Amino acid sequence: MFNLSLLNLEFTHPWWFLALPLPLLVFYYAPAYRTKQSAIKVPFFSQLIEALGETPSSGANQLKPSWWQRLTLLISWGLIITALAKPTILGTPQVRESFGRDVMVLVDLSGSMAEKDFTSSTGQKVSRLDAVKEVLADFVKTRQGDRLGLILFGDAAFVQTPFTADQDVWLALLNQTEVAMAGQSTHLGDAMGLAIKVFEQSHQEKVGEDREKVAIVLTDGNDTGSFVEPIEAAKVAMAKGVRIHMIAMGDPQTVGETALDMDTINRVARESGGQAFVALDRQALSAAYEEIGKLEPQLYESSTYRPKQSIHHYFIAVVVVMYLVAFSLATFNRRRSSRRRWNSESGSGQKDSEGNHA
Template identity: 65%
Template sequence: MDFSLTDIELAHPLWLLLLPLPLLIHYFLPGYKTKQKAIKVPYLSQLIKGLDLKTQDDTSLLKPSRWQKVLLCIAWCFMVFALTKPTILGEPQIREKIGRDVMVVVDLSGSMAEKDFKALDGKSISRLDAVKKVLAEFSQHRKGDRLGLILFGDAAFVQTPFTSDHQVWLSLLNETQVGMAGQSTHLGDAIGLTIKRFELHADKDNAPREKVAIVLTDGNDTNSVVPPLEAAKIAKAKGVRIHMIAVGDPLTVGEQALDMDIIDKVASLSGGKAFTALNRDELVDVYNAINKLEPQRYQSTTYRPKQSIHHYVIISLLVIYLLMFGRQFILSWRNKAY
C-alpha cells in the first residue's frame, strides 16, 4: 500500500499551537539557578585585585548538552503531535445503501399458460413467458433494491428470499412453470405470505427500508384462508404497499374472470396502484409506471477507514526519555565506579 503525508489526518490540529511554547518560556522566564559550595576567604578582595581575577555569582545555571537539547526538542514535538490524535486514512471503501425491498408475487395458475401475448418477433407466447421477459427488464432498473419472489396457485410459497443478487433472482424466476403451485388462485394467501416475509426480513435487518409488493394475477381469488381485502388492510398496517397487475382481458367470464373490483380495492387499501395489461407492450408500460412510482433509492458513498496512531507516538516519546535518562544513569554509575 502506498503511503504519503496526505494519508495522515489530525483530529485536534489546534494543539500544534503549543509547539513554540518552550521557546517563549526560554526567552520570557528566567532559568532556574542552583547554589554551589564555596570557600570563604577573608582577604578575597585583595587576592582578586592583585591577581586580576574575574568573579562570578555564587549561583550557576544548569545547561543541557547539545544532544540533550536535540532530544528534548524531539520529545516535545512528539508529545504535541500525540495530543493532535493523528490517524492514518485507509484505502477507499464503498458503502452501499439499499432503499427498497421489492417482493414480486406471480400467479402460476393454469390460465397463465394462455398464449395470448406476442413476443417482439410476433410469435405468440404464454402469459407467464411474457411476464418473465418483462421482469428481466424490470430487474435491470432496480439497482440497489433487494428482490424477492413468491409464487402462488393452490398455495403460496417463497421461490426466492430477498436478495440483492438479481441474477440469482432472475434464474429462479425462469425456472418457474405453470401449474407448479396448483391450478387455482389463492390471492389472499399470497398477500398474507408476502406480509409475513417482510416481517421476518425486518427482524434480521433493522435498517429502515420501504416495503413494496408487486402482485401479478390473471384470475379471481379462490377460497383463500385470508380474504384479499383483509390481507390488504393488514399490509397497510404493516407499511407494505401493494401494486396490483391484472394480466389478460378484464371482460373474461367464468373461472378465469378477473375481479377488477377486488384488485382495485387491494391496491387502494394498501396505498398502491392497480394496472391492467392485455399484451406485452401494456405489461412493459405497467412496469415502467411502477418504476416511476417507486424510483430506486440507491446511494453509494465512498469513505476511508481511520486508524489512530497516537499511541505509537507516545511509545516513541517514552523511548526517547529512556535514552536520555538511561545514558545519564550509565554515566553517573561509571563516575561512581571510578
C-alpha cells in the first residue's frame, strides 16, 4: 500500500504501476499487424511501373495511427493502470474510543453531610460534602475511558448527571451540589433503585456494547423511609449485573437518624458483589477510592483511523469519455473524407462525359 500523505491519497494496489511500460514491450517485440490488399500478378511488372512512373509497394500495408490517436492511447493506458491501482482519498483522522465500564456515583446530600469533621488537603476543617468533592476530583482523573454518572439523594433521588465521558462536565455538576438540596433525610434504597434503572436505560440505548456496571454509594446515615429497601435493591442489582461499593462516612458509633447502619451497608455490598468501606476522615476516604480503583481497573481502548473513499471509477469514466470523443472525431473525419472523394469523383466524371460529348 502506497501513501501520499501530502495529497491525502493512497494506492491500495500500487504494484499495478509495474505494467506501465507494457505497451513499449509490445511495440518493440510483437510484430505489427498488416492489412492485406488485392493485387494482380503480371509478367511485365517492371515495364509496367516504368511506363506508369509509379513506385512499387509491398502487398500488405501497416496501419499507422495519427498523433492524436497515439496520445489518446497513452493517456488511456495511464488512466487504466491508475484505476487498477485503486487510488483512495484519506479523510480526516478519526478517533474510535471503546469504553469498558459505566460508573454511577451516588452522593448523600442529607443535612448531616454539612458536619465539618473532615480535614482538607491544606489542613483546614471542611464539611463531609466538600471532602467528597475534593476526593472525587482526584478519583475521576484515574477513570479515563469510563463513563461517569451522578445521582444525588436525600428525601428523594434524582439524576444530576447522566452517563458521560466528559470528566470536566461531570466535576462541574458535582461542584454545584449543596447540602440538603435534595432534602434532609436519607432515601438510600430509592437512590439505588434509580441507579439500576439508569443502567438499564443506558444498556438499551447502547445495544451491542457490553460494559461493566459499577455503582459507588457515599452516605453518612441509615435509610429513612425509602419505597425500596436497600437489601432488596442490592439483590436486584446483582441480578442486573451491577456491583455496588458502599462508603460509609462518619462514626459507626453514632446513634439516632444519622447513625450508620453498618449491617445494612455491609450486606448491600455483599449481596451485589461489591465491598464496603468506612471513612472516618479524608485519608480513609481517599484510601477507599484507591481500593475501589484497584477493584475496578480501567477498561479503555482508543484507536485512530482515517475514512477512505475510492476514486478509481472516475479514471475509468474519463477513459470512456475520451474514447467516445475519439471515435466520434474519427467517424466525422471518415465521413468528411468520403464526401470529398465522392464529390471529386462526381466532378471528374462530369468532365469526362462533357469531353466525350463534345
